[in-house]
Amino acid sequence: MDICVIGAGYVGLVTSACLAYLGNxxxxxxxxxxRLNSLSQGIVPFFEPGLQEFVKVGIDSGFLTFSDKLEESVKKAQIIFIAVGTPSLPNGEPDLSQVMVVARAIGSAMDGTKRRIVVNKSTVPVGSGNWVEMLVSQGVANSQPVPARSTRMESPSFVVVSNPEFLREGSAITDSFYPDRIVVGSTDENAVAVMKNLYKPIIDQTFDPPSFAPRPKGFQEVPFVITDLASAELIKYSANAFLAMKISFSNEIAGLCEKVGADVKQVAQGIGLDYRIGKAFLNAGVGWGGSCFGKDVSALMQVAKEYSYPTPLLEATVAVNERQRLTVIKKLQEELKILKGRTVGLMGLSFKPNTDDLRDAPALTIAYQLLKMGxxxxxMDPVSNERCQALNxxxxxxxCQDINELATDCDALVLVTEWDDFKHLHWKEVAKCMRWPLLIDGRNALSEEEVTQAGMTYRGVGR
Ligand SMILES: NC(=O)c1ccc[n+]([C@@H]2O[C@H](COP(=O)([O-])OP(=O)(O)OC[C@H]3O[C@@H](n4cnc5c(N)ncnc54)[C@H](O)[C@@H]3O)[C@@H](O)[C@H]2O)c1
Known part of the structure; x- marks a missing residue:
């Protein structure tokens, strides 16, 4: 099929490479x-494991090309994906300006040669499907010449469907080939059938897996969930809000563990084995961040506000997370008493391992707070030092470039991002470089035994 994906960020680029790999x-x-210049040369301008190789496969096969010519590209396509950013505005509402520009431009580019499907992959609030439809129609109307009385114009035909994206940065390719589900929101049977056909190789798992994303053992058919537009949009927000809430729940229990002398890791294991709860996303630490959780929870609260519907669970999810980011500061104060004049080394900057994404990263909140306190x-981050410097x-x-350089003259180290690189260090050497051998494990990811055997003081979260 001929596809046009608008926006080549994390979602758009992975989607493009994946659909090209499947022969579209x-x-x-x-x-x-x-970004375009870099991609046209086959260079992925951000870090995502395997993506560089994956994009090269697409380019070499001739199935993946890049362009800045939206109109021309839309005209060629039967399916048009919108995958532009929807960041938060200061008041928590999503900024839909990129979607608006793109939807109108798609409309302007439409002609009557085929029926097109406009697929909203960007995460947008409930009701946006109808709004995008209106914008595309406006684009169509603005671009149509006023017909002479006697001539009958062939009106461009299109349908808008919602196809929320669930990939995770750091494992985006695997998530795209082996998703838990594919959701398509539309009441147009024909559009749903086309989308199902597009995803058929993934649904049936009939494609040959690429070497860098092998099929997990026992992985079988992917559920294809058909919903109405509003439900598809709400599924995406609700999924992220639920995951954020799970982490905040663990963090709230972690605080209580510290009071009563329990260990949140043991508690998480004990409750996570209950299949109704599940083990994932129960890790206590410095809290969640990234480009999606914060903005999606805020957007969901904004939608509810429009209907004067209170959302106390969502509010608590955010409040616990804000408090949690600063728990390491409290621990540093407990150990070092005065932070003015101290030197603290942050291990990791990106919001999670295997990505260089710094959007809403807890490390930045912690860094700003420490600097504010003198x-x-x-x-030191394995991949995002330069990006952090450029953006901030x-x-x-x-x-710093390595852990010993980071540790030199530090009064404390704080593990903020649980990169594998940090998990088994030569702690004795690290301790030797430090002024005061204190380690705050903000992700409960290190071996307390290894760290303390090296003569360091170890403090985890909720333990
Ligand atoms: N990043 C994730 O992990 C993730 C996961 C699931 C869903 N989402 C959602 O997917 C959407 C995209 O997220 P992202 O992280 O890929 O964003 P991103 O900011 O990394 O990428 C968006 C891209 O769109 C481009 N763009 C903006 N306007 C354009 C235009 N008029 N024409 C062509 N390109 C244009 C930007 O230059 C940018 O490269 C968001 O709504 C996000 O919430 C993101």
Whole structure:
């Protein structure tokens, strides 16, 4: 099938490469000239495991191309994916301006040659499907010449469907090939059938897995969930809100564990074995971050507000997370008493391992707070030092290349991102570099035994 994907960020680029791998002719449209230039040379401008190789496979096969010509690309396609960003505005509402521009432009590019499906993959609030339909129609109307009385124009035909994306940064390719489910929201039977056909190789798992994303053992058919538009949109927000709530729940229990002398890791194991609860997303630590959870929970609360519907669970989910990010500061104060004049080394900057994404990263909140309190901050991340420096030129951090450089003259180290690189270090060497051998394990990811055997003081979260 001829596909056009608009927006070549994490979601758009992975979607494009995945659909190209399945034998579709895909044009990924990107408006950022630097990003487009880089992609046109086969260079992925952000870090995502395997994506560089994956994109190269697409380009070499001839199935994946890049362009900044939205109109031309839309005209060629039968299915048009919208995969642009929907970041939060300061008031918590999602900024839908990128979607608005793109939807109108799609409309302007439409002609009557075929019936097109406009697929909303960007995460948007309930009701956006109808709104996108209106914008596409406006684009169509604006681009139509006023017909002479006697001529009858062939009106472009399209349908808008919702196809929320559930991939996780850090495992985006695997998530795309082996998803838990594919959700398509539309009441148009024909559009649903086309979408089902597009995803058939994934639903039936009939494609040959690429070497960098092998099929998990025993992985079978993928559920294809058909809903109405509003339900598909709400599924995406609810899924993220639920996952964020699970982490916040664990963090709330972690605080209680510290009071009563329990260990939140043991508690999480004990409750996670109950299949109704499940083990995933019960890790206590410095809390959730990233480009999706915060903005999606806020957007969900905003939708509820429009209907004067209170959402105390969502509010608590956010409040617990905000408090949790600062628990490491409290622990540093308990151990070091005064933070003014101290040097703290942050292990990790990205919001989670295996990505260089710094959007809403807890490390930034912690760094700003430490600096505000008069401490010096050093940091070392395996992939996002440079990006952090470029995006936060006013953040007064000393960036380090290795763990010993980071530890040198530090009064404490704080594990913020649980990269594998940090899990088994030569702790004795690390301790030797430090002024005061204190380690705050903000992710409960390190071996307390290994750290304390090296003569360091270890503090986890909720233990
Ligand atoms: N990142 C994730 O893990 C993830 C997961 C699931 C869903 N989502 C959702 O998917 C959407 C995209 O997220 P992302 O992380 O890929 O965003 P992103 O910001 O990384 O990428 C968006 C891309 O769209 C491009 N763009 C913007 N306007 C354009 C235009 N007019 N024409 C062409 N390109 C344009 C931008 O330059 C950018 O490269 C968001 O709504 C997000 O909430 C993201």
């Amino acid at each position: 002719q895909v044009i990924a449209v990107e408006s950022n000239p630097e 401490a010096s901050v050093k940091a 030129p006013n953040l007064d951090i000393v960036y």
